[in-house]
Amino acid sequence: MHFAINGRSYDVELDIRTSLLDLLRDRLGLTGTKKGCDQGACGACTVLVHGERILSCLALAVQYQRREIMTIEGLGTPNALHPLQQGFIAHDGFQCGYCTPGQILSAVGLARELQNGVPSAVTANLTDDAVEVTADEVRERMSGNLCRCGAHNGIVEAVLEYLREPPETGAAR
Amino acid sequence: MTPANPAMRRFGTIGQPVSRLDGPLKVAGAARFAAEVRPERLAYAAIVPAAVAKGHVIAIDAADARATRGVIAIMTHENAPRMGRPPRFIEDPDGTAFDSSPVMQDNRVRWNGQAVAVVIAENQDIAEHAASLVRVSYSPEAAKLSFQALLLSARRPASILGQPTEVNAGGDAEQALASARFTVDEIYTTPRYNHNAIELHALTAVWEAEDRLTLHDSTQMLALTVSTLARVLDLPKDHIRVLSPFVGGGFGGKGFFSHTLLAIAAAKLAGRPVRLVLSREGVFRLIGGRANSRQRVALGARSDGTLTALIHTGATGVMTGTIFPEQFTFPARHLYAADSLHLDQAIVELDIPANIAMRAPGESIGSFALESALDELAAKLDLDPVELRRRNEPQKDPTDGRAFSTRNIVEAYRRGAERFGWSNRNPAPGTQRDGEWSIGQGVATAYYPYYRFPGSAARIRITADGRAVVQAAAHEMGMGTATVQSQHAAQLLGLPLDRVTFEYGDTALPPSALAGGSTQTASIAGAVIAAHERLVEELLRLAGNDSPLAGAGPKEVETRNGGLFRKGDQEIGESYETILRRAGRDHAECEAVGTPPAEMMNYSMLSLGAQFCEVRVNDITGEVRVARWLGSFDTGRILNPKTAASQFRGGIIMGIGMALTEETLFDERSGRIMNPSLAEYHLPVHLDVPQIDVIWTDIPDPQSPAGVHGIGEIGITGCAGAIANAIYNATGTRIRELPITPDKVLAFTSQPYGQSRPLSS
Structure with missing residues (x-):
């Protein structure tokens, strides 16, 4: 099977039952994507496919061939961090660091959803073209990413800062 | 870098608020956890859990599993390598086990969910599939499963973490209670909880030689794991190396349990390195959590609020033969200057997974009962609950008379109340409203002992x-x-x-x-x-x-x-x-x-705090939302305000879950945990968590190294009490049973839509 991950192509022989998560972690050694429940309840395995966030534990790898997959390893490295990764450090948006890659990729996906004007359950006015960036809007949209250490405040601060002061790439609003 | x-x-x-030095590794997904090391010839393991609560395995039919392509071996009690009993934590200086039962050494089933077989295969999918094909027959026996039914057979453990089980001070507390002008005497209950760190329990076990083991383990007990394994495996300590550079959350739950030995034994049996990652369900089945409790708190007071009697008793449900009673009476030993004290706890022994330490074990649930009762007393006295606590502030330790090394809780309350705006609160319940929402504020004391090992x-x-x-x-x-x-x-x-x-x-x-x-x-x-x-x-x-x-x-x-x-x-x-x-x-x-740690002998050393919160309770749905939080702590010198604030907040958020949404549901007929999943065990999510304000006195403790106190656990204490007290202030309803879910709120406050009325107590 052929996969395009973080701009690299991979050819692997794979059992068709393999989830995208297990492909990344166990077969390709991309262990930045985490397994917290393997049943779509925690968000630790969030990756981006064509910029949209999905839960890789609920995705069969076979269905994601030749689609543009981005994992945390493709967003930034310890030596060259993405602005959102830097924001997570500055606001202490993590403690153990296990849910963190999923939180960060989820926030990258969230920024695009806001950019596209996709409303959420807490969006006050559904008829507006743009969605106002508020703390509750971020909280609602990040609620699929569980954090047990309790870094929620720092995560929301980091994401809000990223959305309100987008780096040159230009994100939300 | x-x-x-x-x-x-x-x-x-x-x-200084220094950012985490390991931050770049963590945010880049480059921090390597125990399931992420990859030795050559790695094999994968999956567990078959017992389907009965007590009895014997009489037959295991593993033919289909064995015939599955890619299966390397199937381990049961019949072929598992021989291993000794793990020495127990606290009781034995080498021990770290909460349950010293032998692991896969006999055909006994001790709880529903115990591992009865382990499948070792070429990859995780094959292992899990083959595990589902293993058929186990049991000879079941009657199991002890109902806490309520067995309460009368509760017994008093020999000690509580080495402290006396029963404390009596200042005369007959029951008598003082009977003759008190103002009294509260209530029962409070708390359910089972599970830690649910987001990282699943994981081990990669590598036998480097016949008698040399390297273990990549997600553990918060490195040295004790080595000493325990040395005894169980009969190896010199220096033949065992355990590595655990990053642990994806612990809260007391990451340590030595049966899964540790299962991974090591499987690697021995297979003759290959083995990785065992528990499924989320497996974490619930194999790793215990916080025990449930039924507590009585009784307070007697004079009209000025000073306590004449403080009684805190009750029982927890623990695994038969284990040693962790949950020290829920510890807060009452040190917090208030009552004329008389009677504190006692018992255990009900059940055929369940061993309960283990979970963030402030005992203190978290004990403070819920004690701090709820204080609030009930304040209401009866028509006295501000902060003032009630101030009037009962002890000058020396109420239990043993030792001097406090440092104690600035009154100051923490003063600063907290000022910052929270406590004086703006209307003490009359059910008076603050916003549409269909009732609003209230509550307060409770946070307490955790100072320890140094x-x-x-x-x-x-x-x-x-x-x-x-x-x-x-x-x-x-x-x-x-x-x-x-x-x-x-x-x-x-x-x-x-x-x-x-x-x-x-x-x-x-x-x-x-x-x-x-x-x-x-x-x-x-x-x-x-x-x-x-x-x-x-x-x-x-x-x-x-x-x-x-x-x-x-x-x-x-x-x-x-x-x-x-x-x-x-x-x-x-x-x-x-x-x-x-x-x-x-x-x-x-x-x-x-x-x-x-001589300081612990010479002084009464406590970490303290004041938890203030505001809740909104929906009249129609019974939903409780936490709107505001302020924690004001007195925990010695703070070394790093950034990481410290996160520790406090993390405890408080776990406390919000404990108060409102979390509960491990247990079927008393089968002994099975019914919600072993993050979809059904509800951790607080982002939208459940308000901005949490934390402040601290930052007064160094002259008796402790660097003036510090530990702060990892105190955050969760007092939270459930503060929330229950705020719900009372919002609605006039006192709920003494955690978690405070909408059904319980509605049972007391429901009313026809549109007829919002002041709620009576």
């Missing part, structure tokens, strides 16, 4: 290029260990932070106490201080007679500004580089064990 972190170049960063060691190496490496087999599961210990060591050594490296997470390093009991920071700091004293002596010796320090004794010098200097004299001294180079050395190294 680290992005610009201005604190890195600074000397003396204690008290003996025996922690640390090593400091100074190199001729003016850098230092500090080593201890400590644990990092999110507390900020590496960051804070680097700050402390840099300050002690007089070096900028970027010249100090802290190495941890490996039993090849000097042994360290477990990460539990909120002890790690003080324990390691104590060891680093001891190693630093030795280092000063060593440097003085190396400096010799050609040094400006010649003739000075160790008490006359200090380390600062990158070297050793005469105390009180800015000029006389020299850099580490100069001393080492003249002595012809490329480094100096010293290792020492921290002084024994």
